[in-house]
Amino acid sequence: MKAISKSLTLSDFQKKFPDDESCLKYLSNKKWKNGYQCHRCKHEKYCNTVKNYHRRCTKCGYIESPTANTLFHKVKFSLLKAFTIVYFVSTNKRGISSTELSRKLGLRQKTCWLFKQKTMQAMGSRKIYSITTDVEILPLELGINHVIENGEKVVKKKLAVLAHEKKGSGRGNTYGHRIKNLSSKELSVIFLNHIDKTATIKTTGWSGFAPLQNVYGKMKPFKPNKGKRPLVMSYRIGCGLLQWLRGIHGHAEHLQYYIDEYFFRLNRCDMEDGIFLHLIERMIKHEARTYKDIVTYKPKAPLV
Numbered sequence: 551m552k553a554i555s556k557s558l559t560l561s562d563f564q565k566k567f568p569d570d571e572s573c574l575k576y577l578s579n580k581k582w583k584n585g586y587q588c589h590r591c592k593h594e595k596y597c598n599t600v601k602n603y604h605r606r607c608t609k610c611g612y613i614e615s616p617t618a619n620t621l622f623h624k625v626k627f628s629l630l631k632a633f634t635i636v637y638f639v640s641t642n643k644r645g646i647s648s649t650e651l652s653r654k655l656g657l658r659q660k661t662c663w664l665f666k667q668k669t670m671q672a673m674g675s676r677k678i679y680s681i682t683t684d685v686e687i688l689p690l691e692l693g694i695n696h697v698i699e700n701g702e703k704v705v706k707k708k709l710a711v712l713a714h715e716k717k718g719s720g721r722g723n724t725y726g727h728r729i730k731n732l733s734s735k736e737l738s739v740i741f742l743n744h745i746d747k748t749a750t751i752k753t754t755g756w757s758g759f760a761p762l763q764n765v766y767g768k769m770k771p772f773k774p775n776k777g778k779r780p781l782v783m784s785y786r787i788g789c790g791l792l793q794w795l796r797g798i799h800g801h802a803e804h805l806q807y808y809i810d811e812y813f814f815r816l817n818r819c820d821m822e823d824g825i826f827l828h829l830i831e832r833m834i835k836h837e838a839r840t841y842k843d844i845v846t847y848k849p850k851a852p853l854v
């Protein structure tokens with residue numbers, strides 16, 4: 551099993567970021583650490599402006615703040631409070647609700663909700679890591695949704711599929727995708743994003759996996775043995791996800807964001823250099839998102 555988190559303690563965080571200026575300086579250093587390029591005209595020379603840490607393009611005059619065109623874009627409250635939200639979201643083992651953030655920071659719950667959703671945008675998998683060794687694939691039911699279809703109230707299952715990487719006796723990474731149904735087409739998304747064709751794959755006996763065997767030659771359905779539960783580790787991880795969703799996000803509307811949040815923390819629980827700073831860096835590289843982008847669920851993958 552992975553070790554306990556070695557990320558920044560709250561007092562380390564407060565020492566490193568005592569005020570808004572320290573946060574702005576940190577964003578500026580990280581944002582332009584590989585050199586400056588004007589967001590508008592791509593020119594590479596700038597001069598400083600009267601506002602600290604802002605840069606002005608010497609060609610077109612565009613002034614860019616360290617927060618512009620990142621997930622901190624146009625943040626309407628103190629940057630230190632924004633950093634504090636990222637700190638709690640990334641380091642609390644079970645996450646933190648917007649109501650709790652609102653109490654801790656003296657901000658409106660809706661404000662905390664929106665900024666937390668922005669933070670979660672940077673927690674999605676970058677899909678650059680393919681599992682090449684042993685992997686378990688498990689479809690999961692994560693509750694039900696009541697939706698209106700043609701004027702009728704219909705109950706729909708919330709479904710997801712997990713890919714869990716087996717690493718000897720330890721635990722590798724786990725990825726999760728929301729799926730609309732259990733068809734091969736829906737199930738194939740997690741394979742395309744995370745599974746190498748040479749991987750040894752264990753699945754349940756569900757028929758939807760059968761067509762994928764043509765591409766993934768080393769895929770085998772698990773055969774129950776002496777009453778043993780199939781895919782033990784994935785099943786445990788799936789139960790953990792389900793419990794967590796029931797606990798603080800019972801009405802999680804955009805399930806994929808919550809799945810991303812859960813596995814972002816789980817896969818990095820032994821990250822030595824600090825999950826918090828890692829998340830800040832991802833938020834800097836991520837394009838800005840508006841409230842509308844978030845509620846209309848338009849996931850993009852701008853990270854490089």
Ligand SMILES: [Zn+2]
Nearest residue numbers: 588591607610
């Ligand atoms: Zn320019």
